[in-house]
Amino acid sequence: MPNFETSAQQTIPNTMQALALSEPSDAFTLSEMTFPIPQCASDELLVKIEYVGLNRVDAIFAQQGFMPWKFPHILGLDAVGVVVKAAQGVYPKVGERVMWHANIAQQGVLSEYAKVPNYAVSVVPDNISAQQAATLPCAGMLALICLDKLHLKEGESILIEAGAGAIGQFAIQFAKQRGADVFTTASKRNHKLVKKLGADFVFDYQDKKLCEKICKELGPTGFDAVLDSVGGEATNRNIELMRFCGRIACLKPLPVIDNGLMFLKAPTISIVSLGGAWLAKSLCAQQKMSFLCQFLLQNLSENKIQLPQISEVKFEQNSVTEALHRQLNGSFTGKQIVKI
Structure with missing residues (x-):
């Protein structure tokens, strides 16, 4: 078993709160559920989620489902958070803020914690907020x-x-x-x-x-x-x-x-498909997503790009359900992010 380092500033619980889909439908609604904390392999990080960026694809899959999913399924693909557990010698280390686009075939990131391979994340610079980073990945x-x-x-x-x-x-x-x-x-x-x-x-x-x-x-x-x-x-x-x-x-x-x-x-x-990088189990494509996210962060850090207008959504079942339906009907301009 690998030796793991954990955050000295907090105790990692055994369970977490998440927003999950019981079944897909046109009138989908999310529910607040309790899940066990993800167990990490030696190359995976446990991240305490701060913000989740919502995308239209999240809402489409809430309507249609996705073949590999078992229900209830936690939605959400774009995440920003702080590493709270990592194997010794693995980078990014505990305490680093990271962002990534999650594996579509696994549980999503609308939860208090999530796991992710260390090679698939990008470290967020100090001059970029978690809210800003959450708008970028997808x-x-x-x-x-x-x-x-x-x-x-x-x-x-x-x-x-x-x-x-x-x-x-x-x-x-x-x-x-x-x-x-x-x-x-x-x-x-x-x-x-x-x-x-x-x-x-x-x-x-x-x-x-x-x-x-x-x-x-x-x-x-x-x-x-x-x-x-x-x-x-x-x-x-x-x-x-x-x-x-x-x-x-x-x-x-x-x-x-x-x-x-x-x-x-x-x-x-x-x-063009982001999910295919995970479904095809292409390590190179997954790493490339990390490099692309780093490029996005660098451009933002150097003020070379402007972000879409940010709308913050509460981490609550009705608020996020309504936000996902807005993604489908196009009733807003900008980016919706959920504060966990």
């Missing part, structure tokens, strides 16, 4: 992975769907860092926000003449790249707006794409 990493898969270069044009969402806000900023011309869609009330983040052209996603107006600004060549976070019919429309052999990164399952359109545009299509 949305920030998806934005970065999409731009990497798109091989976005200086001077190229990119369409970023849903620019006012958390993924879109990060993607706009990182695309501008790479010197791209950024086109984005958003509701009219958020046009000022996305322009402030660096978008060069903004369009109302509800405009019936959306394609016509985009083509007027873009010209005849088409987009070099598209970040498609919407899916469905928008994917076909976005491929039509691309240049020949353009690139598209998709965050949603692919719809049926017309064969003639595929032949006409010959697009390079990339699928």
